Amino acid sequence: MPRIVVDVMPKPEILDPQGKAIVGALPRLGFTAFSLVRQGKRFELTVEGEVTEEILAQARTAAETLLSNPVIEDVVNVEVVAD
């Protein structure tokens, strides 16, 4: 069944405590190549049947209203993936 993927990331200007903790932990494990880490959310919405324009629009609205909070987050991606 097709899924719509919605990616939400913390706004760049908002300190991301989880990303910060990860960036601190990486070098201790020998991963030294990364200067910054940010942790966001990925949602996969399963659609029964075909993804119409209307359904994609629903997903976009849901992403902006429910799945993210515009004060602290940006929706960075809404896309359809087929299985």
Place this chain on the structure above:
Amino acid sequence: MPRIVVDVMPKPEILDPQGKAIVGALPRLGFTAFSLVRQGKRFELTVEGEVTEEILAQARTAAETLLSNPVIEDVVNVEVVAD
């Protein structure tokens, strides 16, 4: 600066309470097109300079060891995005 995106999702057979709560809320807001929602994590790792094969390998290992918990999660995607 280039970033490496790592996507982590709960394993399909594992209960995903987050996704369950969202799938319950969507219809109440009029979003009726989605039969299943799963919530995972998206990490963006910033690399200073070029993303070499070695750095990408580091990211893959970090994804499997630190960024995901292999007992309950799968790394579904590791890819480079340029800005």
Place this chain on the structure above:
Amino acid sequence: MSATELPLIGDYSTPSTALSGARIGVVTFPGTLDDRDATRAIRVAGAEAVSLWHADADLQNVDAVIIPGGFSYGDYLRAGAIARFAPMMDKIIDAANSDAKLPVLGICNGFQILTESHLLPGSMVKNDHLKFLCRDQVLRVENNTTAWTNQYAQGEEITIVLKNQDGQYVADEKTLDALEAEGRVAFSYVGWNPNGSRRNIAGITNEAGNVVGLMPHPEHAVEAGFGPDHTGTDGLGFFTSVLTHLVGGQK
């Protein structure tokens, strides 16, 4: 049985006070935890607590509303994100913005719901240390003119319970500047910032002073023996404040 009825807790001898005509609503969402505590605080202060169910759309003529703490809908998506869309919240948002300016207090998860509802600016993210933190916390009352703080002295320091996972208050610089300039920071953390909140903000108010939200829990500090370190009752002032406010003609 209503959601906030106390099936296993005996009745209190409610203090007889001239204010006891006031009716204060306590909202229960799925996952709300501190509704019984808020109910108790209201009774201890001498008013009547009215249980409000999230899925109903009737405010039952309450004179004020408390949105208590907990993990509504598990807080799985974002704290307060799903609760914000409850039918009861639509009513509360309208009443708070109406000319009647219904007093609304959001505690912890309630504060998060108020920001998600845009009744209050900013938002909360995870504590900077990423752990749930439960402690006795000193706050300074920065604005004692709101419906919920008028029984405190300006600048008074009170100790109430702090307990949360997502308590770091964030907003953009412009908003923060405005909050400070307009005296809308209602409470700030004293001594130590327990979660990384911007400018030590523990609680804020809207412009009219009827909507107040804060992360720490005044309802856990109203009875000697059960509050901070089992003695403190510094939280009682919130509840007597709103009664005073109501009697003072706002009603």
Place this chain on the structure above:
Amino acid sequence: MSAAEVKKFNMDTVENAAATPETELPWAELGLKQNEFEEVVKVLGRRPTAAELAMYSVMWSEHCSYKSSKNHLRQFGDKVTEEMKKDMLVGIGENAGVTNLGDGWAVTFKIESHNSPTMIEPYQGAATGIGGIVRDIISMGARPVAVMDPLRFGAIDHPDTARIMHGAVAGIGGYGNSLGLPNIGGEMVFDSVYQGNPLVNALAVGVMRHEDIRLANASGLGNKVVLFGARTGGDGIGGASILSSESFDDSKPSKRPAVQVGDPFAEKILIECCLELFKGSLVEGIQDLGAAGISCATSELASNGDGGMDIELTSVLLRDPTLTPGEILMSESQERMMAVVSPDNVAAFEAVMDKWAVEYSWLGEVTDTNRLVIKWDGEVIVDVDPRTVAHDGPVYDRPYARPEWQDALQADTFKASAAGANLPSTGEELKATLVELMASPNLCSKNWITNQYDRYVGGNTALATPDDAGVIRVDEATGLGVALATDANGRYTYLDPYHGAQLALSEAYRNVATSGAIPMAVSDCLNFGSPEDPDVMWQLAEAIRGLSDACMVLGVPVTGGNVSLYNQTGTTPIHPTPVVAMLGKLDDVARRTPSGWRADADGQAIYLLGTTFDELDGSEFANLRGHLGGLPPKVDLEAEKTLGAILINASRDGMIDSAHDLSEGGLGAALGEMALRYGVGARVALDDLCARDGVDAFTALFSESQARAIVAVPRSEEVRFNDMATARNFPVLRLGVVDASATSLEVQGQFDLDLAELREAHEATLPKYFG
């Protein structure tokens, strides 16, 4: 093939089983022994179907059937006097015991282990441990009111300990905090014997009115059976996938998760909706789903009822549609309950489910056949006498014998050992020792843990960390409440299992009495190694014998508990760790005694109750020096009783303002903790104590003799207090006074210890290792 067709193809009906007696069944892979499988065949008079095999294999497992411990556990039921039964409303055998509190109130509590799930996935393992024990409490008809979490992890500086610590504590907090249940106590012990096998025990306590007590039975012909809460998924059924036919089954996830993921939000809803069901008297019987899931719930409900039960398994709501009947029966998906509802109440039941948006499905009904019949799409796949599944599992008399090494271990006393040489003796050395002890992993402040737990929610917490017992108010009108403490000392029990178990009981009893509560009932969690090892089996047998004997003397019945075996790494077992939870009662929680003096106690007299012997073997001090040998402190149950009576009366009559029992770390640690409790200093002297008990200052400070406590007595009460202790012939000695102007703990003639320095050392340890 469609999923439905695959399922049909895989179906092993009772009819089919009778017709194909020779079919090979994977009983060994499911953990059954040959003799056990043969017993199943005998009971049924034919080979079991795949679904029946699944049921018997989980229900006859060690975890569900107590086959190794049952013969010994009987002593808990046998060694009870009429007096002990007086307040026991429900005893061992139900989901949790119920104790009468008076005024129509009852309290139920139970402790359980979630050890191996925590090793595999610390966060979820520990979280679902809380979830499981809370459901036990709900299923008794009670509102859960608090949780506790006795923990044992490996060495504090081992890298894997941090993984377990972070995960388990966050999991216990994450789950418990989301339920609105205050965490009112627990334990934290670090010892390398738990490195490969951490212990996470979880306790829940609930309260109810007498008339609300519910039992797990399915009675009443025609009553409906309903499953509600979370959907059933493949959680925790790793083993059961053997039951599916490989070749026709490509559709299913390759590997079933052994890990159960908890959904505390769903459990919170379940609590509220069950309370609403109880309030409306909408259920006749109710059972939580824990280990062995639907197998356990149906067979227990049916065998405790007055008839049988008919179930249609395709009615179960699934999270994973590819599950086979055997898997559905074995699934350990969390946050589910099963209830028996009379037809008249079906509509009202459904209304409550709808209000809370809880999913449910009607599975079948109570019959008068005395059989548990489970159908799959109308075809019978299980037809058993439910008692044979739930109660008539195998019972083993496992061989046991006192280990050969036990004598040598007990002969190796601390003071005679190399580690026991050069003991601290000067004032400076004693001071440094006290600081070192109070900063040591086992005696340091547990704030790093307890700060992650909500101890206030509910507004009824009258005592919690770091006091000796957690105290919860039950009735706001009268102040009636309960106190709870959990204790165990694996080192003591290793040295002497019989007495070690009694010492755990003694300490729990003492902790509860110190808070001012009257000890009433016990729940225990017996964490041991493999019962197939005669050494371990002896430890278990001795611990149970010791515990049950001591319960008789103290007059507190065991009302429930849990046995966790096979806790070992390779062939090395953990220390035998019988965790004892004691429940006590306070007529008015306003009278509870905190474990330290406040500044307004300035000038109060500090008294030591009890006798100090030279008892350093197995102590925290010996542990610091890496020694473990000799005999644990002497058990003196009569002294514990008298001490308890003094502490309880003194609290009730307002003779003391604070009290703290002496346990690990002895007098030194107790004084340090009392002073740090509110940051108020004191001046004490040891000379009289040393002279009376014939011990040196080091022994006076660090011996772990039992049946001792310190109290702070207002000047006006000193005479009365002394008289009370003397009248009971109990040793009492004035040690010194509370000094609110002092910022130190002064032991006269020895040292003056700055409280800020002590606090710094005491509180820095866990943050240092765990961030």
